[in-house]
Amino acid sequence: MKNIWAISKKEVKTYFTSPIAYVVTTVFLVLVGFFFYSLILWFNSYSLQASRYPEAIQQLDINQMVYSPLFHNISIILLLTIPLLTMRLFAEEKKRQTEELLFTCPITVNQIILGKFFASLFVLFVMLLLTGVLSLFTFAYGNPELAPILNGYLGLFLMGAAFIALGIFFSSLTENQVVSAMLTFGALLLFLILSWATGSASGMLKDVLNYLSFVQHFDDMTRGILDTTDIVYYLSFIFFGLFLTHSVIQSRRWR
Amino acid sequence: MIEVENLFKKFGELQAVKDLSFKVEKGKIWGLLGPNAAGKTTTMRILTGYLPATDGKASVAGFDVFQQPNELKKNIGYLPEVLPLYPEMTVHSFLDFVAEIKQTPSSERKDAVEKVIDISGLASVRGRLIKNISRGFKQRVGIAQALIHDPQVLILDEPTIGLDPAQIKEIRQLIKSFKGERTILLSTHLLAEMTQTCDGAVIINEGNLMASGSLEELTASFKEKEGVVIKLRQHGKEIPSLLGKIPGVSKISQEVGEFTIEWGKGMDLRDEITKLIVDKELGLIEMRPLAMNIEELYLSAISGGLRQ
Incomplete structure (x- = not known):
């Protein structure tokens, strides 16, 4: 545990002493802020029109109309930013040959992987936490429900963690950071659009594709549904990503 | 202290180390000598547990290299050929990090870092970013990180490469000062380095053992001419x-x-x-x-x- 902590601490320090964390977080927040702003504007004009029809007012729901699409937008921005956070984690160690230090220290490969994973997770946590500022406005001027929002954030966090696990895996494959980021983008997009293919599929295949796709699981969570299958999906995704990373690193040394 | 028996290492078709055996006694400084691509770095990487061997046995400080990697790594200080430094860290924070992952107890960590800063003469650059210090200081940081957990065995891959003559002399003196208390295996392709710092040598070429022994033994075996x-x-x-x-x-x-x-x-x-x-x-x-x-x-x- 202490070893994992040591690696994490160092990686977090590297994120915040280099421009990486600041640039990624800033761009992320600007984009999220813009999406939030346009959603609120739209919600505002919609509520003005709806105020003339009493039955339409009943259906006004800020959670459904602002937060749910916002969470979807954030998930896309995460897809674009997380590969940039994870691309250096192993690729850079390999390029600089600093991995020789790590692998000749009395720590295990698993501890190194987990240390790096938790460091990225911390940056993700900070990024999501900062978007919480937006909710100050909705709570000050409206009355959204808190539970579905927290549930949506949990979904974003788990999804982001899965992105990170996949990003770390691709970082362990190469010593080139651009290659690592590009492969991560590609793989994440593929997992995202898997559900599109379900339109033409049927039967068993449709179920499998649906289960594998990020969207299906995330959809439930943004609508405030907390289902263990979704959580299990993300956790197994994370486990699988980190497990593959471990296999790659070990096999590279044994070759 | 360091025992190697019939060590083999293959990279695909390439046979990097062939049937290598040698022994280094406690407290001695031995050189691993050979031209470039002789298998020096590969041998050292195997001894430090970075690379597994294809066949053979090796033990360092009494620990089997392949069976007890964790105990082994706790007792070896290793300076790789390419310095494993993080340029964006300061000298002090880097050494602190290395002390932490080498499992120096947190109560002793501060002292351990101060001690190696002192031994390696890094006091004047302790707060500077590693990317901004000179090659000579970087080499010292490399040696400092190898020493930080007070290992019994030091494995140094080309410790004086890329340094100017004055720095080479300083590093050699530093290495010689460990004589007796630590067992050292250092690789080099400089002969002067071997005669000036080492008690004995293992000479290898293309992965084969060509000669090994103390300096006296080596020269004596050549008296036929x-x-x-x-x-x-x-x-x-x-x-x-x-x-x-x-x-x-x-x-x-x-x-x-x-x-x-x-x-x-x-x-x-x-x-x-x-x-x-x-x-x-x-x-x-x-x-x-x-x-x-x-x-x-x-x-x-x-x-x-x-x-x-």
Whole structure:
């Protein structure tokens, strides 16, 4: 545990002493802020029109109309930013040959992987936490429900963690950071659009594709549904990503 | 302290280390010598647990390299050929990080870092980013990180490469100061480095063991050639053939005004040679015994002359 902590601490320090964390977080927040702003504007004009029809007012729901699409937008921005956070984690160690230090220290490969994973997770946590500022406005001027929002954030966090696990895996494959980021983008997009293919599929295949796709699981969570299958999906995704990373690193040394 | 038995390492088709065996005793400094691509770095990487071997046995500080990697790594300080430094960290925070992952107890960590900063002479750059310090200081940081957990064994891959003569001298003195308390295996392709710092050497080429032993043993095993090197005032072309007429002379070679005359073991032709020189008035300037210097020893060893 202490070893994992040591690696994490160092990686977090590297994120915040280099421009990486600041640039990624800033761009992320600007984009999220813009999406939030346009959603609120739209919600505002919609509520003005709806105020003339009493039955339409009943259906006004800020959670459904602002937060749910916002969470979807954030998930896309995460897809674009997380590969940039994870691309250096192993690729850079390999390029600089600093991995020789790590692998000749009395720590295990698993501890190194987990240390790096938790460091990225911390940056993700900070990024999501900062978007919480937006909710100050909705709570000050409206009355959204808190539970579905927290549930949506949990979904974003788990999804982001899965992105990170996949990003770390691709970082362990190469010593080139651009290659690592590009492969991560590609793989994440593929997992995202898997559900599109379900339109033409049927039967068993449709179920499998649906289960594998990020969207299906995330959809439930943004609508405030907390289902263990979704959580299990993300956790197994994370486990699988980190497990593959471990296999790659070990096999590279044994070759 | 360091024991290697029949070690093999293959990278695909390439046989990097072939049947390597040697032993380094406690408290000694040994050199691992060989030309580039001889297998020095691969051998060191295997000993430090970075690479697994294809076959064979090795133990360092009493721990099996393959069975007890964690205990092994706690007892080895390793300086790789390419310095494993994070340029965006300061010298102090880097050493602190290394102390942490080398599992120095947190109560002793601060002292451990201060101690190596002191030993390696890094006090003046402790707060600076590693990317901004000179090559010599980087090398010291490399040695400092190897020392930080107070290991019994140090494995140093080309510790003086890329340094200027003054820095080389300082690093050598630093290494020599560990003599007796730590067992050191250092690799080099510089012969001067070996004769000045090491007690013994393992000479390898293309993954094969060519020779190993203490410096005395190595030079002693080379005493079969006997002869003299002479320097004459005259440079006539007839001189080699004149000298060759002396009975017992087995080989004569000429190099920049010096003649090397060799003869069979157990003979002494110095009197005959002197007499000839005086008779023919060749003007003797210098005569010295043909000693196998370390350079010849090395060249002969890597070409297979010392193969045991």
